[in-house]
Amino acid sequence: MDQKRIIIFTKYLLNFMFYSGILVAVSLPYTLKLAGKYYSSDFAEHYISMLLIFFLSGVCGLVIVWRLKKMITTVLERNCFVDSNTKSLKVMGKAAFVIAVLFLIKIFILPTPATFIIVLTFFIAGLFSHVLSMVFSEAVRYKEENDLTI
DSSP: OHHHHHHHHHHHHHHHHHHHHHHHHHHHHHHHHHHHHHSOHHHHHTHHHHHHHHHHHHHHHHHHHHHHHHHHHHHHTTOOOSHHHHHHHHHHHHHHHHHHHHHHHHHHHSOOHHHHHHHHHHHHHHHHHHHHHHHHHHHHHHHHHHHHHO
8 A cells, every 4th residue: 555655646746747847947038037147147148058958958857757657657557568668768768868968068058067967867867768668678578478378
């Protein structure tokens, strides 16, 4: 029972992250202008490029959370090893690589120590997602073989 509560909590957390992420993405032009007033003049100079990088990264983040929402549904249904989860992991990996590339570009525009960490984190997350998608693909294949045997 305790495990089911964690899964349901995760489902609600992903819902919160998804809808608040939409709000953040939509309000980005305003919040980025506001942040530019409190940071260095370089930040204000690169407003358009920062807006593009953060918005596209936000969209990729929303794609990742959306795919996680789809996957948690299969967990609740106790049917995790399905092709849709394999596809979700591949899409999430690609989205993570896009975020890594966007922040790699940001390093040349406005470098910060956090930018390096973000690049590394999302590169590793992309690799992890792709490897996990291969594991899921094999698990789906074994499951289908087993289902045909019975």
